[in-house]
Amino acid sequence: MRILVCVKHVPDTTEIRFDPVTKELRLRQAPTKINNYDEHALEAAVRLREQLGAEVVIACIGPEEAGKTMKTAVAAGADRAVLVTGPWAGEIDPAGTAALLAGLARTQGPFDLILSGDVSEDGYHSLVPGILAAALDSPFLRGVTGLTADGASVLVDRQTDGVEETYRVRLPAVLSVSSSLNEPRTVTTLQVMKVSMSKVATLNASDVGLDDALFQPQAAATRIVGIRPAAQPRRQEVLTGEPDDVVQKLISNLENAGVLS
């Protein structure tokens, strides 16, 4: 079995702040890492590799700096990684990412199973795996909470709004996984350092049969044209001091707000 795991290299969203003075998003300074959700897809692939002897290839569309995420993924148990980069890397939209992943899957494949996380921490679109499945004309499921290989098909449990379903899905298929699927193994800095760069291939759009011009922001399906802080602070009252006082004031505040039963 050959498995492709699509992994995104993202800024650590817990470190992103708005500069209170300039009102600008401090994105550039934020540390970057592998998308949390994709780690679960990688773990699922590595477990299948351990059980069945599958080949696991990592795919990433992103900046050259994503090489470090590729090494992390190989250290976690993948055989090799393919990073497609280009002048558009910082701004590419989900449809563009899916098109490049489809090109990568076609030129590096064939793959029996394509896995990724349900969403990315930064964009939170949840579009790439589905668009990729449509481009490859493969069946697609998201929200995967259980996965068992079974010859030419896989048995998939998944949760959607209030229901749990089990499907038999014919291979090749595209699945995006929920973070409750498994517990990803931890990799040490030393393990990452030991990964040889020869396991990471860095390609251009033309290497996967596509043209850079398609992915420029002006040609893309969607383009970010503005960004601003999401929430205004609430007008708040502060209670501090002796616990007994605080509790009395707290209760009268709750009463005044009309939120006590």
Place this chain on the structure above:
Amino acid sequence: MSRALVVTQPDLDASRLVGLARSIAEEVHAIVVADAAGTAIEEPNTDGTTAIGGPALETAEGVADALAAAAAEQGADIIVLPATHRFREITALLTARLDGACAPETISASRSSEGITADRLAYGGVAIVTVLLQRAHVLLTAAVDIRATASGSEVAVKPCLLPMPAGKELMSRVALDQTGDLSSAERIVSFGRGVRSREDVAMIGRLSEALGADLGCSRPIVEDLRWLELPHQVGLTGTTVKPALYFAVGISGQIQHLVGMRDSKYIVAINNNPNAPIFEASDLAVVGDLYEIVPRLVEALAARTA
């Protein structure tokens, strides 16, 4: 003239989707993806409702095929869908089928000289980004609520005769236990890592009982400590809640938590760090040690009702 197709299903309240469509389209039609033959209720404030049903609509691929056909038939250039789990799958497939420009989970949309733009949350909820949608077909999704009761004139469900998509076979479907679902809770007491040990969870439990509230928590309580199950987790990867009272105890207020609760009506936070980010999202900031405040508060609440 711009025409929007609002997609919904019988148990959803699509009014927010209709409003979003109205903000950028002259004509708005609704399409109800129904479970079976029979009738569906006409969607209010639209220029017409159609309803479709049939076995092919069991799968996302089938629904995406049917919606692509409906969009072509009605000449719709804007498709607005619910941001539910089921429709997230459908939305991605439909975006591919229409070669469309998609903005999931939009807050608002508008028209400018350049085209249609949509505002949506990104970066874990820190930022609102404005996206320009640069394709002939525009797809938007937005959060919806479950509909309490539906009334209105009925439309007949048209059987969808598309073939069953190949490749996926449904083996079983069971309803998940939804008890303890926080999304409709009136009051929530939620705690985080400020609670030092598993035994102390009982103290938080007493506070939630005294307030007639359901129990929520931050992610580390579920993922790292495993003191509570996932349905109790509030935030980006947990449940989005909007109770009348949200009471956060020993939660720092990282953005991934805030996005799940910041639409609550009245927010109280207890934290011993006066600079905790949770305070910026709170109406009432209680600076102090939760171990001193919570037991006294439980007692005072009991005394109040006694």
